[in-house]
Amino acid sequence: MAVVSRSPFPASTILGYPRIGPRRELKRALESYWQGRSPVGELRAAGAGLREAAWRRLAALGLAGLPSNTFSLYDQVLDAAVMVGAVPDRYRGPVAEDVCFAMARGTGGLAPLPMTKWFDTNYHYIVPEIGPGTAFAFDGDKPLGEVRQARGLGLETRPVLVGPVTLLLAAQAAPGSPASFSPLDRLDDVLAVYERALVALAAEGVGWVQLDEPALVADRTPAELAAAGRAYERLGSLPGRPGLFVASYFGDLGAALPVLAGTPVEAIGLDLVRGAAGYAGPGALEGLGGKIVVAGVVSGRDVWRTDRGRALSALAALRGRAGQVVVSTSCSLLHVPYDAEREAGLDPWLRRRLAFADQKVAEVVELAALNARGATPPPTAPVMVPAREEVAEYPGRSPYEVRAAAQAGHLGLPELPTTTIGSFPQTGELRAARAALAAGELDRGAYEERVRAEIGRAIAVQERLGLDVLVHGEPERDDMVRYFAEHLEGFAVTRHGWVQSYGSRCARPPILHGPVSRPGPITVRWAEYARSLTDRPVKGMLTGPVTIVAWSFVRDDLPLREVVFQVADAVRAEVADLEAAGISIIQVDEPALRELMPLRREAQGSYLRWAVAAYRRATSVAGDRTQIHTHLCYSDAERILAAVDALDADVTTVESARSGERMLREPAVAGFRRGLGPGVYDIHSPRVPGVAEVEAALRRAVAALPAARVWVNPDCGLKTRTYEQVEEALANVVAAASRVRAGARG
Numbered sequence: 001m002a003v004v005s006r007s008p009f010p011a012s013t014i015l016g017y018p019r020i021g022p023r024r025e026l027k028r029a030l031e032s033y034w035q036g037r038s039p040v041g042e043l044r045a046a047g048a049g050l051r052e053a054a055w056r057r058l059a060a061l062g063l064a065g066l067p068s069n070t071f072s073l074y075d076q077v078l079d080a081a082v083m084v085g086a087v088p089d090r091y092r093g094p095v096a097e098d099v100c101f102a103m104a105r106g107t108g109g110l111a112p113l114p115m116t117k118w119f120d121t122n123y124h125y126i127v128p129e130i131g132p133g134t135a136f137a138f139d140g141d142k143p144l145g146e147v148r149q150a151r152g153l154g155l156e157t158r159p160v161l162v163g164p165v166t167l168l169l170a171a172q173a174a175p176g177s178p179a180s181f182s183p184l185d186r187l188d189d190v191l192a193v194y195e196r197a198l199v200a201l202a203a204e205g206v207g208w209v210q211l212d213e214p215a216l217v218a219d220r221t222p223a224e225l226a227a228a229g230r231a232y233e234r235l236g237s238l239p240g241r242p243g244l245f246v247a248s249y250f251g252d253l254g255a256a257l258p259v260l261a262g263t264p265v266e267a268i269g270l271d272l273v274r275g276a277a278g279y280a281g282p283g284a285l286e287g288l289g290g291k292i293v294v295a296g297v298v299s300g301r302d303v304w305r306t307d308r309g310r311a312l313s314a315l316a317a318l319r320g321r322a323g324q325v326v327v328s329t330s331c332s333l334l335h336v337p338y339d340a341e342r343e344a345g346l347d348p349w350l351r352r353r354l355a356f357a358d359q360k361v362a363e364v365v366e367l368a369a370l371n372a373r374g375a376t377p378p379p380t381a382p383v384m385v386p387a388r389e390e391v392a393e394y395p396g397r398s399p400y401e402v403r404a405a406a407q408a409g410h411l412g413l414p415e416l417p418t419t420t421i422g423s424f425p426q427t428g429e430l431r432a433a434r435a436a437l438a439a440g441e442l443d444r445g446a447y448e449e450r451v452r453a454e455i456g457r458a459i460a461v462q463e464r465l466g467l468d469v470l471v472h473g474e475p476e477r478d479d480m481v482r483y484f485a486e487h488l489e490g491f492a493v494t495r496h497g498w499v500q501s502y503g504s505r506c507a508r509p510p511i512l513h514g515p516v517s518r519p520g521p522i523t524v525r526w527a528e529y530a531r532s533l534t535d536r537p538v539k540g541m542l543t544g545p546v547t548i549v550a551w552s553f554v555r556d557d558l559p560l561r562e563v564v565f566q567v568a569d570a571v572r573a574e575v576a577d578l579e580a581a582g583i584s585i586i587q588v589d590e591p592a593l594r595e596l597m598p599l600r601r602e603a604q605g606s607y608l609r610w611a612v613a614a615y616r617r618a619t620s621v622a623g624d625r626t627q628i629h630t631h632l633c634y635s636d637a638e639r640i641l642a643a644v645d646a647l648d649a650d651v652t653t654v655e656s657a658r659s660g661e662r663m664l665r666e667p668a669v670a671g672f673r674r675g676l677g678p679g680v681y682d683i684h685s686p687r688v689p690g691v692a693e694v695e696a697a698l699r700r701a702v703a704a705l706p707a708a709r710v711w712v713n714p715d716c717g718l719k720t721r722t723y724e725q726v727e728e729a730l731a732n733v734v735a736a737a738s739r740v741r742a743g744a745r746g
């Protein structure tokens with residue numbers, strides 16, 4: 001049983017690398033395939049080319065341990081579900097890629113699986129569906145194919161798989177499962193598949209396999225910890241298997257560390273950036289025994305250069321306790337852009353401080369060389385400005401009921417008011433105009449004319465369809481965070497710094513590097529222009545302070561809370577200016593409210609208190625007659641309903657359709673006394689919902705909530721859709737709302 005000879009673990013590695021392509025080649029290949037403009041062979045070739053380029057780049061940077069199977073056409077959790085055969089029958093079909101895309105995006109009459117946040121990142125994964133009857137079976141095409149491709153290039157790799165415990169904890173119970181069922185109940189069956197995977201990889205000559213278990217850095221019940229122990233005891237006892245490296249990231253392992261250390265796995269990965277505080281405690285690293293520690297000292301979650309002193313002292317602290325110390329990134333580099341060298345437009349003083357994926361790989365290589373020499377320079381103490389003592393409250397708004405009465409008289413909305421979340425389709429012409437503006441081929445005046453034309457188009461469509469509360473459509477924004485960052489002091493934006501958010505969709509997170517302030521109004525003229533085109537109310541549209549910070553790379557020399565408050569003050573000034581300009585409804589989006597929430601429960605209460613305080617700071621400047629809306633998506637808002645209530649917004653629109661209407665099943669929601677708009681259809685899928693489907697969703701909402709408070713809206717903004725899809729879908733939304741209104745009266 002004992003493994004006789006094992007290849008040594010390389011001295012430097014990374015847990016994963018971006019895959020969208022330095023020039024978003026994968027995005028273009030995917031979208032071209034989805035639009036029927038190119039055959040599947042072209043997509044496969046694009047994937048192979050990107051993998052080859054990534055491995056060659058990593059090898060050229062001097063990295064010793066190359067990962068494989070970190071590429072994905074859509075999502076690595078979806079790939080893991082496919083690998084274990086957790087493919088619901090309704091999605092099955094002859095072309096592997098199409099099965100995967102059907103699960104991720106839906107097809108024909110088939111809705112996709114839900115999508116949700118990957119821990120506290122802005123990356124979204126596809127939630128696998130697992131039931132008591134799921135027939136697991138090993139499908140090794142992808143991991144084996146990548147190992148073979150790399151070997152064909154003369155490169156040995158370490159395949160990376162989502163670990164069995166994290167896969168099951170990330171999954172949802174298949175519809176129709178008994179209430180007592182949870183996917184983790186199927187652990188033994190899934191382990192049988194992982195055993196087959198390990199055997200197949202060993203037969204392929206693979207020396208090490210990486211199993212990602214980030215779920216172990218969150219609070220886990222004793223039963224879940226025991227399941228993790230059982231899983232790695234069993235996989236570790238498999239005869240003839242490759243070396244096992246269990247990677248944890250996004251925090252410290254806490255009670256899961258001794259559990260893992262007690263199993264036969266040879267290597268454990270620790271996040272020594274996000275988990276640093278947890279591992280600094282007395283005795284936290286005792287009991288690592290002879291394990292190899294893959295030390296994540298280079299952050300995969302920020303864009304700053306690594307403090308060499310701090311990294312080396314973390315490595316030195318491990319050297320006495322671990323069998324071998326391998327230098328690595330704290331998590332996959334999926335969450336950072338490729339290469340800071342391409343950002344020629346940034347101020348040199350800022351660029352010198354930056355490290356994107358390739359710079360971080362170089363840091364790993366350099367630190368591994370220093371680690372091998374046993375280097376231990378003293379750490380340079382971080383300069384951290386002390387946090388303000390207390391959260392200032394902002395009086396100003398009357399109790400909700402008083403405001404609701406004032407707004408009802410003033411706005412004159414029907415029951416079940418219809419609205420949208422803010423963005424309208426970003427057309428090709430609009431994006432082309434923005435690209436031309438950036439390239440200096442279009443002057444600002446002509447560009448803004450184009451933006452006004454788009455606003456006119458969005459308003460005309462909404463008036464024609466009969467929506468009650470209109471939006472200007474956000475055509476001036478390439479992105480709801482980057483746009484504000486461009487207009488605030490203290491931020492820099494990149495030109496090429498794309499990071500995958502889901503599937504083919506990417507964002508360029510701004511870099512928040514200094515004190516934040518608002519030099520002048522940002523959105524007011526767009527809102528005013530929209531209002532000038534219609535007699536119906538137009539919502540002003542802003543991004544909230546938590547979300548602006550969550551979707552940016554943030555300075556690390558100031559407590560996060562302080563940074564969020566600075567942004568809140570800038571948003572507050574914009575709310576005041578919108579109100580002064582006569583905008584009577586102002587939406588301040590906080591889709592990332594849950595994203596910044598600490599993974600450990602003990603820290604969550606205090607986070608929610610200051611996050612809510614920041615939101616109130618941003619919005620409480622509005623008078624009673626001004627209706628404040630907020631919007632949350634991908635946030636499991638039903639789980640933080642008390643915090644949503646505490647935001648003190650008058651109306652909250654939330655994702656519901658894509659998350660299986662969990663919001664409506666939450667008992668506490670029946671007592672939610674503010675306006676609430678649970679999305680009546682999923683905007684991520686290109687398929688258009690029929691009127692009966694929307695009507696049924698709306699009837700379920702009206703049955704679950706106090707009907708007088710229900711708003712009618714899609715799950716999220718419409719920017720990723722086409723006008724054709726949007727007009728048809730919104731016509732059905734308006735028709736469904738009038739049918740339900742008529743039914744309620746009759």
Ligand SMILES: Nc1nc2c(c(=O)[nH]1)N[C@@H](CNc1ccc(C(=O)N[C@@H](CCC(=O)N[C@@H](CCC(=O)N[C@@H](CCC(=O)O)C(=O)O)C(=O)O)C(=O)O)cc1)CN2
Pocket residue numbers: 122426428430431432434435477478479480481482501502504505506507508551591719720
């Ligand atoms: N930051 C962020 N995070 C978020 C969201 C969000 O809106 N923003 N929404 C949620 C879901 N995540 C999403 C993330 C991205 C997109 C999205 O649509 N991204 C666009 C890019 C948006 C953008 O910045 N567009 C730019 C650049 C567009 C572009 O590709 N231009 C071409 C040229 C255009 C042409 O000539 O046609 C190019 O640069 O090559 C613009 O419009 O100006 C995409 O990947 O396609 C949607 C949802 C949660 N997280």
Ligand code: MET
Pocket residue numbers: 421422423480541589591631633716717718719
């Ligand atoms: C990811 S939440 C999006 C909210 C934004 N107002 C929009 O409609 O696009």
Ligand SMILES: [Zn+2]
Pocket residue numbers: 421591631632633715716717
């Ligand atoms: Zn949204």
